[in-house]
Amino acid sequence: MFVSEVVIERAIYGESEAQREIYEALYPRVYRLVRRIAGETDADDVSQDAFMQVLSKLDSYGGKSAFATWVHRVAVNQALQHVRSRSRHPAEPLYESSMTGHDTRGPAGLSELLDAAMHRIDVELRLVFQLKEIDGMAYAEIAQTVGIPEGTVASRMNRARRELQLQLIDLGWEP
Template identity: 45%
Template sequence: MLTASNPVIDVEWPEETLDAEPIDDLVAASRRGSREAQQRLYDCCHQRVYRLLVRMVGLGEADDLVQQVFLQVFRTLKQFSGQSRFETWLYRVSVNESLQHLRKQQRCQRCVSLESDFMDRQPDQERDFDHKELMEHVLARLDAELRSLFLLREVEKQSYAEIAAALQIPEGTVASRLSRARQLLKQYLVELGWEP
């Protein structure tokens, strides 16, 4: 909510909720500076961004990165042309930010060494823990760019055209890289004793 100590420009925006049309309204109002619209847009979209970032950079880093992604989104919203869906643009920012973060992390020699967040967890309640752990492990091993592509397809259910738009690569490249990602995941799983 806006307060006296929160001097932002506010505009009216429609009260409709979360299907495709109101997202466009929320984007337009957010672009005009409505903090309330920005919050609604965040509410609509942050779970899918967070889900992607957790798999890209780990549970411990995802909080800070989701914050960074949305700051980047709101600060550069004027550059969003509307030619692609907002969701596609959001995925583009998310993947770019996570790849940049991973590159920076690789350069940072003195960073506190953190083990994989998911590897920290204890096998307590999940009946499928073995399979889940296997999948966490092989995904973490996969090259980050291939991983982002696999996640956009398998978890976020994006089409090849949407992935191509998000990652700014041709659809043919999406197809070949996705095939490569699946082959590698299968190979890594088999190396860990998985029987397809």
């Protein structure tokens, strides 16, 4: 996941091999993040759009934060912009949102249940939860990535945990 300053410099000057290195190093993490914000259906497209933004704006990376943090910030902005655009033009869901009747005892069932619950909570809560609990970021890094104070990260984490628990129970999970 680490991208060296040399690779970044080479990518800024348009070297395609360096740009490919950046893409390959960071795409899996960006995809997971975008998928949690924008949803499974749109994750590929939004992730690609995010990397197009990253590569076109490389020269604006000032080195004030870790490069991966800067890339995450671009991806978060792209995903949130997509979600906002989609909410202005809602589409009918292709599946039933209720998980009733699904087996939640196995790992696959729990994963499906968590995904369904995650998509029922507010996108800002989902984002903070994803960055902390799934990507393992520290509160300070999340604050920098999302552009909010650390205290807000903490309060959103508390709300996300509460709301996720309520949604999980509503979907049939038994604690």
